[in-house]
Amino acid sequence: MRALFLGFGNVGRAVAEILAHRERYPGLTGADITVVGIVTGSHGAKIDPDGIDLAQALSEFHSSGGFPPALRAGGDIGYDAVVEMTPLDRRRRGEPAITHVREALARGRHAVSANKGPLAWAFRDLSRLARDRGLRFLYETAVMDGVPVFNLVRHGLRGATVHRVEGILNSTTNAILSALERGESFEEALARAQRDGVAEADPGDDLEGWDAAVKVSALANVLMDGDLPPESVAREGIVGVDAARVRETMARGARLKLVGEAWRDADAVQGRVVLREVPMTDPFALVEDTSNILRLVTDLAGRIVITEERPDIRVTAYGVISDLLTLIADAPQRPM
């Protein structure tokens, strides 16, 4: 599997780090994954049709702050899959990630997207294009990092219908709410989340519930056959929440959580992000800091809850590797 990386931020570098040291992971022994190109928006590019030495590339990127500028990229090298890992731009409604995925599929390449924009704003279009071309469009890491939410439903819930999803899906807001419970101020909590690399330098999309709304869209569109863009998800954030409110909720035997949910309403799928008092009998109440949780309510398989406990960046990166291994397993001419 020859992969072309688009984007080399935290996730891309963590993927490269795992692949550079794949001998540390018994399950990756012999994994036939070669990175032939890394193309970034503003940090240059690195191309090697024979396979990039990832340890060396990481070292070069860290010491030089990037790769040399690339005059042209990706056109001439042979690759099987594009791995879209550029940052989500909510104001541009998922572009340029959507175009990256569409162009990859149009060129006959598989597409792996760690970016959730293509799921939230263009899922029907892109999945139809992939199907029509006999290609795969995979995106396991887009929601709940490498925890296999999408594979769980695709392979584990055949024939069952998902009626409802609800989850704590945004780590920054959950980490801040946990910190407020411990007595920190909002400002202290946000600053710490930023220092820890959990929150972005511009945390607006997290704090205003946009990140959770985009994930609700992704889940609604992929798991419930919805057609729900993030702008149609009713949205609440945690701006204005303070330690007093959080602790009052605790005094009532509950916890304040930012919950994203989607449900079927007649023939459409609706969604919202709400700040909710969760009783201590609900596992959502135990999800602290950067942990995530998702409940699936189905007709045949009952109620299933999946929790990601305190992930690190490696779990996010693993989702991308999981998708690449799925491509390899699905390709009969390239048995693992």
Add this chain to the structure above:
Amino acid sequence: MRALFLGFGNVGRAVAEILAHRERYPGLTGADITVVGIVTGSHGAKIDPDGIDLAQALSEFHSSGGFPPALRAGGDIGYDAVVEMTPLDRRRRGEPAITHVREALARGRHAVSANKGPLAWAFRDLSRLARDRGLRFLYETAVMDGVPVFNLVRHGLRGATVHRVEGILNSTTNAILSALERGESFEEALARAQRDGVAEADPGDDLEGWDAAVKVSALANVLMDGDLPPESVAREGIVGVDAARVRETMARGARLKLVGEAWRDADAVQGRVVLREVPMTDPFALVEDTSNILRLVTDLAGRIVITEERPDIRVTAYGVISDLLTLIADAPQRPM
């Protein structure tokens, strides 16, 4: 997919009930599943190469207490898959279910087992046989009913290594512990579990931890490449536990739970079933009555917890249907 059912107890009848009314479930529309035979140990058999009318068969079974005795069964009818749903016999180390699965594979048929015996006592042998013959051996319902534990790992955790599993896996003991917390006596709680159909008439294997031990073996063997029979799983049960002990644990801010676990120890996989005080910060503490929970500790995908919330018998039956749909999806000549 032409299926031959072996066993027609609670699970088999619930599978038949769903298939008899598949129009109620949008995801089962057009599901190409035909039951051509139902063979029971002591309640006769029903064979129809054109496909059994399952609603009529259920009605006949309920009104007559069984089917007519069968002189011979299964040899002459054409079928693609055997569905093993006979009761587990722990003292016979999973027989005759293991023989049923082995003979199906030897005859070139796929095997679906709702019985966990074949996983606990013969997994390596049977999975090798299936692989050698180009057949599938599937068993999603054997642990945590239709909640896709095995599909989650098979398709969602490619390349990751499971280092440890731990779970609340037995519904009878968990329902009794929950009832003790509410102030019932052990005898009342057991009688109620039996009335509700949660506990067997002979509940010994549940109460002594055998059922959980068999599930620990199944998980260790399938998910961790173990070779761990249930007799090698250190085992504790809930016999002798009373309301006082359960409530003392609650007074300490914890809950008493029967936890099954398996872990890697040098090159071997070890397992045990233990009665443990679980702190209220652990989602295990919130798993009440017939709910189940499983934590997977992995190298690349971090810590993942999957919870089954208050399942009914339909969820158990769904696991069998999920496996049959997997067989259909995997057979390129029979696209769904």
